[in-house]
Amino acid sequence: MTEFRLGSKARDAGYRLAGFDTIGSTNSEALAAAAAGDPGGIWFAALQQTAGRGRRGREWHSPSGNLAASLMVIPDASPEQIATLGFVAGVALNSGLSSILPGGMVRIGIDGADGADGRSRIALKWPNDVLADGAKLAGILLEAAKTPDGRQAVIVGIGVNVVAAPEGVPYPATSLKALGIERSAEDVFEALSDAWVGAFGLWNDGKGVSAILERWRHSAAGIGAPVAISQDGIVRRGIFETIDSSGRLIIRDDDGARHPITAGDVHFGATASARS
Structure with missing residues (x-):
C-alpha cells in the first residue's frame, strides 16, 4: 500500500x-x-x-x-x-x-x-x-x-x-x-x-x-542563450531574453526585435542554434 x-x-x-x-x-x-x-x-x-x-x-x-x-x-x-x-x-x-x-x-x-x-x-x-x-x-x-x-x-x-x-x-x-x-x-x-x-x-x-x-x-534554464520555439510547425529562433510580467517568454531575434511568446515547444543550446 x-x-x-x-x-x-x-x-x-x-x-x-x-x-x-x-x-x-x-x-x-x-x-x-x-x-x-x-x-x-x-x-x-x-x-x-x-x-x-x-x-x-x-x-x-x-x-x-x-x-x-x-x-x-x-x-x-x-x-x-x-x-x-x-x-x-x-x-x-x-x-x-x-x-x-x-x-x-x-x-x-x-x-x-x-x-x-x-x-x-x-x-x-x-x-x-x-x-x-x-x-x-x-x-x-x-x-x-x-x-x-x-x-x-x-x-x-x-x-x-x-x-x-x-x-x-x-x-x-x-x-x-x-x-x-x-x-x-x-x-x-x-x-x-x-x-x-x-x-x-x-x-x-x-x-x-x-x-x-x-x-x-x-532558476530558469537558458536565459541569455539561443532558443527555438516551435508553434504549429513554425520555428522561431532567437535569444531567450526573459519572461515578462505576464509570464510570456521574450526572445530577441537577429535584428534585435523582441517577440513575446505565449505558447510553444522550447529547445535550447545546439538544437536551438541549428538551422533547417
Missing part, C-alpha cells in the same frame, strides 16, 4: 490528501472533486497513472514508482493571475526537488540548459517543465473547472519521473533514479507539499505574481 504523507507545513496549513497505488488520472480525480463541491486544498497522489495526460492532450507516461500528483485549489484571483499558477508550481517543484538532492551533486546541465547561475542541476524550463542536467524530470499541467456555486477551481497537475523516464520523446527525459538519487515518490511528494505552501503563500491570490516570476527567473 502507498504511504503518501503530507509535509508538516502542508498539514498545518490545512491541506488534505488522497493517496493511491494506481489511478486513471489524478487530474481527473481532482476535477471530479471540484464538480462535487469540494472546498479545495486537496491533493490526489498516485504511484502509477493508467490514463495520464500532459500539455496539448499528449499522453503522460507514468509507470509504477513515479509520482503523479494533482492539487485542487479555488483561488480568489482574476483569470490572468490564475494562469500564472503554473509558475507557482514550478517554483514549488524546484524548491522541493532541490531539498531532497544529496549534497555535492550540483553541476552544469547539458544542452546549454543550465540554471541562471550557471551551476544549478535543477532548472525550470518555460512554460511548465523542470529539468535535471538539461533533461525533463517533471511536468506541470493546469486545468480549470467550475464548482457548483460558480467559482473557478484550478487543478495543478504535477508528474515527476522518480524511477523511470519515457524514451523516444521529442525532448530528452530523465529520472531521479537515472541521476543516482534513490528517493521514493512518497518522499518527493512530501517535499513538494511543503514547498507548495511557501510558493502559494508568496503568490497570495495573485497579489505576489511578480515575486513568483522573479523566483522562477532565478
